Amino acid sequence: MTAAAYQYVDLPDASVVTTRALLTARDNITDTVAARAMMCxxxxxxxGKTLAVNICLREREAHEDVRRVTFRAWPNAPAPSSWMRPSGSTGRRSNTSATCGTNPSPSSRSSSLAARAATLLRxxxxLASRIxxxxxxxxxxPSEVLETIPLFHPVWADADPDDIAFADYRAAHGNFRAWARLTAHTRTALTRTGHPRVDQELLRWAFSRLD
Structure with missing residues (x-):
């Protein structure tokens, strides 16, 4: 995954961390594709919904036909029945995995993975009964934050665990997108101040951009 793709923030050196949720998503997607079924x-x-789906589907692209259908204006998205349609054969591998896209059917031999679609599906x-x-x-x-964030980006690799916990409590709240945004501002603060590592004074400057 490129840095620019991470949670809508241009974040060089960011890494995808294999959390328990991501491992579960990988297993669930594997089982859904095998069953030619739908998952949400x-x-x-x-x-991290869309991120998890994209990462897991990328692993399958070498041997499967993966299609992505994304609705940008979610508040005005069409009803599920209007976009859950058979995909048709592509002449490639049998399973077609799609994000917010195709409907599984015997003719298309496809499976569907929907991120951010729970409200529409329900x-x-x-449709909900077929998930x-x-x-x-x-x-x-909090414990997952301390395990995950030092692996997520180098600015946190040598940070004091108390400072990471402080940042999570004050600004990120266990939210990956909030952590990506905070990390971008923290990188800027390190560059401008010349601080060798993250501390609470520097974090407060980053917080001021988030309030």
């Missing part, structure tokens, strides 16, 4: 990842904004009981796996993504717990 859902959770709060910035919890409006239509006929093979629902996965709910949540915030990182």
């Amino acid at each position: 990842l859902h959770g709060g904004a910035g919890f 409006r239509e009981a006929m 093979f796996i629902w996965q709910h993504l949540t915030r990182l717990t």
Whole structure:
């Protein structure tokens, strides 16, 4: 994954950390594709739904036909019945995995993975009842933050765990997108101040850009 793709922030040197949620998503997507079924990842904004789907699908692209259908204006998105349609054969491998896209059917031999679609799907009981796996993504717990964030970006690699906990409590709240934004501002602060590492004074400057 390129840095520019991470949670809508240009963040050089960011890494995708294999969290328990990402490992679970990988297993769930594998099982959904094998069953030629539908799956929905859902959770709060910035919890890593689309990231998890994209990472897991990228691993499958070498041997499967992966299609992505994305609705940019989500508040005005069409009802699920209007976009869950058979995909048609592509002449490549048998399983077609799509994000917010195709409907599994015997003729297309496809599976569908939907991120951010739980509310839309649940409006239509006929579709909701066909979801093979629902996965709910949540915030990182405080202990997960301390395990994950030092691996996420070099600015946190040698940071004091107390400062990471302070940053999470004050600004990031276990939210990956918030951590990406905070990390970008922290990088700027390190460059401008000449501080050798993250400390609470520097973090307060970064917080001032988030309030």
